[in-house]
Amino acid sequence: MGILYVVATPIGNLEDITLRAIRTLKEVDAIASEDTRQTKKLLNKYEIKTSLISYYSYNIKERTPQIINMLKQGKNIALVTDAGTPAISDPGEYLVHKALEGGIKVVTIPGPSAVIAALSIAGLSTDKFIFEGFLPRKSIQRCRLFEQLKEEERTVVFYESPHRILKTLDDLIGVLPERKIVVARELTKIFEEIVSGTPAQVRAKIKPKGEMVLIVEASN
Numbered sequence: 001m002g003i004l005y006v007v008a009t010p011i012g013n014l015e016d017i018t019l020r021a022i023r024t025l026k027e028v029d030a031i032a033s034e035d036t037r038q039t040k041k042l043l044n045k046y047e048i049k050t051s052l053i054s055y056y057s058y059n060i061k062e063r064t065p066q067i068i069n070m071l072k073q074g075k076n077i078a079l080v081t082d083a084g085t086p087a088i089s090d091p092g093e094y095l096v097h098k099a100l101e102g103g104i105k106v107v108t109i110p111g112p113s114a115v116i117a118a119l120s121i122a123g124l125s126t127d128k129f130i131f132e133g134f135l136p137r138k139s140i141q142r143c144r145l146f147e148q149l150k151e152e153e154r155t156v157v158f159y160e161s162p163h164r165i166l167k168t169l170d171d172l173i174g175v176l177p178e179r180k181i182v183v184a185r186e187l188t189k190i191f192e193e194i195v196s197g198t199p200a201q202v203r204a205k206i207k208p209k210g211e212m213v214l215i216v217e218a219s220n
C-alpha cells in the first residue's frame with residue numbers, strides 16, 4: 001500500500017512552505033491537486049517535476065476511486081488543495097475519508113491554514129475558539145446563526161467570500177451591533193489587511209475584495 005500525504009501549501013506567499021512539504025512533493029508518484037494552475041506555480045518555483053492529477057469538487061466522485069486504486073497498488077500520492085491545509089473546508093476532506101476507509105495510511109505534512117493564520121493576529125481570545133467554516137449564503141440563515149452567538153463564550157471563526165461580506169456585515173450590524181469583530185483579508189499577500197471594530201466600523205472600512213476570514217469575539 002502507498003501513503004496519502006496531506007500537504008499544506010501557501011495561502012498566498014509562495015515562501016510559506018515547509019522543507020518537508022517540498023521534499024514530499026518531489027518524492028511522491030503523483031500530486032492530486034484542487035487547482036492545477038495554482039499548484040503549477042508552486043511546482044515551478046521549487047523545481048518540482050511530479051505529475052499532477054486534477055482533483056476538485058466536480059470530479060471527486062470519479063477521481064477518488066482512481067486515486068485509491070493507485071494507493072492500493074503501492075503508489076505514494078500527495079494531496080494539495082487550492083491553498084492552505086487540505087481537508088479544511090475543501091474537497092480534500094472526501095479523499096482523506098475514503099483513504100482511511102480503505103485502510104490506507106494517511107500522513108500530514110502540516111503548514112499554513114487561513115483559520116489559524118487569521119486567529120493568530122486577530123488580537124481576540126484564542127483560549128477557546130470554534131471554527132464554523134463557510135457562512136450560510138442566505139441572510140436569514142446567517143442571522144439565525146448570529147443570534148446563537150449572543151451567548152457564545154468562545155471566539156468564532158468563519159470563512160467568507162468577498163461577494164457576500166457586506167451583506168454579512170449588515171446582518172451582524174442587525175444582530176450583534178456592539179460585538180467586536182475582525183476581518184483578516186488577503187493574508188500573506190501584498191494587500192494583507194486586518195480590520196477590526198464593531199460590525200458598523202468594519203463595514204465602513206473594509207474593501208470587499210480578495211480572500212477573507214471573519215472572526216467574532218466571544219460574548220464576554
Ligand code: SAM
Pocket residue numbers: 011012081083084085086087088089090112113114115158159160161184185186187188189211212213
Ligand atoms: N483549506 C484552506 C485552509 O486551510 O486555509 C481553506 C480552503 S477554503 C476553500 C478557502 C477560504 O479560506 C477562502 O474563502 C477564505 O475564507 C480563506 N482563505 C484562504 N486564503 C486566504 C488568505 N490568504 N487570506 C484570508 N483568507 C483566506
